[in-house]
Amino acid sequence: MVHQGRYRGNNQERQVSSREFLEGANLHRGITLLSSLSPFGLNRTEPLPEPSRQTLTADLASPTGERNPVSRISLVHTRNRTEGVPKAISLLQYNPVQGKAVTLKPNFNTADTFPGSTHNDTLRALILSLQEMGATRITLAERSGPADTREVLQQKEIFQMGKELGFDIVNLEELRPDGWVHLHPADSHWKDGFHFARVYLEAECVVQTCCLKTHAYGGHFTLSLKNSFGMVAGKGYPYKSELHQSPYQRQMIAEVNTAYSPALILLDGVEAFVDGGPMQGTRVDAGVILAGSDRVAIDAAGVAILRLLGTTPEVSRGPVFGQEQIARAVELGLGIRSPDQIQFVTDDVESEDFAKRLKDILLED
Numbered sequence: 001m002v003h004q005g006r007y008r009g010n011n012q013e014r015q016v017s018s019r020e021f022l023e024g025a026n027l028h029r030g031i032t033l034l035s036s037l038s039p040f041g042l043n044r045t046e047p048l049p050e051p052s053r054q055t056l057t058a059d060l061a062s063p064t065g066e067r068n069p070v071s072r073i074s075l076v077h078t079r080n081r082t083e084g085v086p087k088a089i090s091l092l093q094y095n096p097v098q099g100k101a102v103t104l105k106p107n108f109n110t111a112d113t114f115p116g117s118t119h120n121d122t123l124r125a126l127i128l129s130l131q132e133m134g135a136t137r138i139t140l141a142e143r144s145g146p147a148d149t150r151e152v153l154q155q156k157e158i159f160q161m162g163k164e165l166g167f168d169i170v171n172l173e174e175l176r177p178d179g180w181v182h183l184h185p186a187d188s189h190w191k192d193g194f195h196f197a198r199v200y201l202e203a204e205c206v207v208q209t210c211c212l213k214t215h216a217y218g219g220h221f222t223l224s225l226k227n228s229f230g231m232v233a234g235k236g237y238p239y240k241s242e243l244h245q246s247p248y249q250r251q252m253i254a255e256v257n258t259a260y261s262p263a264l265i266l267l268d269g270v271e272a273f274v275d276g277g278p279m280q281g282t283r284v285d286a287g288v289i290l291a292g293s294d295r296v297a298i299d300a301a302g303v304a305i306l307r308l309l310g311t312t313p314e315v316s317r318g319p320v321f322g323q324e325q326i327a328r329a330v331e332l333g334l335g336i337r338s339p340d341q342i343q344f345v346t347d348d349v350e351s352e353d354f355a356k357r358l359k360d361i362l363l364e365d
Contacts, residue, residue: 070343071297071336075358076289077351079270085125088266088291089133091345096205096263096293098134103141103203104167107211107227110147111155112279115211115271120156122268126209127165141199143172145234150174172197173235180233188255189248195233196259209266212286212302213273218249220314222278223302224265224295225325228257250324257295257334265298266291274311284309288354296335297342299326304361320362339363 074091078084104127106118114122130138140162144152149171153159162169172179181201184193200206210227219226232239243249267290273281286305292298303320321327321339330337339362344355 068341069336070341071292071294072343072345073290073292073294073297073301074345075301075351075355076346077287077348077354078289079285079287081119081121081268081270081289082125084270084289085122085266085268086129086132087347088289089129089264091347092291094293095133097130097207099136100205101137101139101203102130102135102205102207102263103139103199104130105200105206105208105227105230106140106142107209107222107230108142108144108149108152108156108158109230110144110279111152115213115268115273115277115283116279117152117156118209118211119268119270120158120161122209122266122270123158124161124165126207126266127161127167130207131165135205138167139170139199140167141170141172141197141231143197143230143234145230145240148173170199172199172231172233183259185255185258188258189246189252190239190255191242194239194256195237196256197231197233200231200260203260205263206260207264207266208262209268210298210302211273211278212267212269212271212288212305213277213281214275214306214312214315215277216275216281217244217278219253219325220250220312220323221299221303221306221325223267223299224262225257225299225329226253228260228295229253231259232256251328253325254328254332254334257329258332262293262295264291264293265295267298267302269302269305272306272309274306274309294335296326296329296337299329300339300362301342301344301358304358307361308357319365 072092074088076084076088106123108117111117127138143149153169158169179198180195181198182193183196208224208227210224213222215222215226234240243252246252269286269288269290272284272286274284275282286309288305290298290301300320303315303323306315321330329335336342342362346352346355
């Protein structure tokens with residue numbers, strides 16, 4: 001059995017089987033787990049690649065002598081994506097992609113103007129940076145919704161970009177059934193788990209780039225945690241309606257993230273939707289780009305930026321770490337546990353001042 005998606009790269013478009021894709025990306029290392037229980041309580045029946053990646057957290061001593069992990073988030077105050085994206089990544093002094101095949105998740109629910117979807121300048125700058133960092137191969141994998149994925153990719157001219165820059169494209173909407181793995185997170189709010197894209201589950205290295213915006217359909221905000229829902233099966237599956245109809249929508253968003261761990265996250269906050277979203281909303285100039293590897297830290301910082309700009313009552317209510325997406329992600333061990341564990345990394349006065357304002361918001365009760 002193979003699954004097929006449409007790939008484009010190296011000046012041609014072709015159908016590629018799952019076996020060819022995995023072998024070409026050097027992903028199918030196939031170690032068999034001795035137990036069917038994976039980290040975060042995911043019941044799997046599939047052989048998984050051995051996890052191996054660096055981390056951007058470090059243990060630092062607290063005043064009481066206890067050890068607290070600190071998550072480093074780079075912050076660049078800029079409107080220039082071409083310069084800001086590589087700078088944000090460089091500030092981390094961290095290279096998780098050297099010698100690895102990267103599977104890249106953008107935010108292409110629709111082809112709406114940024115921040116309705118990932119800005120092409122951001123995507124281009126990110127891919128060029130990953131190539132310069134030594135990624136052996138880059139595969140952009142995405143599904144849209146409610147829009148048709150292929151139409152979105154065409155409208156965004158992603159196929160042309162793939163041909164120009166030499167990266168592959170997987171349309172998750174065109175995968176065969178065996179392109180998905182049915183996962184059952186323990187103690188989750190999902191009725192019967194969810195189908196997760198195999199290209200992400202078995203990826204050697206996952207990088208994602210998200211936008212900065214609110215979510216008018218119950219998520220309250222859509223940042224890195226919500227962007228991961230695009231790795232779950234869409235059309236023909238019940239998961240979107242289940243998510244949107246559940247009173248536990250925000251907890252379920254976090255639970256999807258137990259399926260994988262990103263090596264790098266880039267948040268494009270040059271502009272933001274401070275209400276509405278995810279497709280359209282009130283657009284505000286935020287002038288910031290963040291990078292890190294901790295979804296909790298990235299999303300907490302994103303919520304703080306939305307509050308700084310002035311946003312919805314739902315996003316403004318209570319402590320940042322009390323937001324249900326973030327609180328559930330903390331419970332699941334997906335990142336740091338408190339705002340004092342975020343360490344902003346900057347290299348100019350404007351960015352440092354911006355980071356200080358965020359830190360104040362993050363520490364509010």
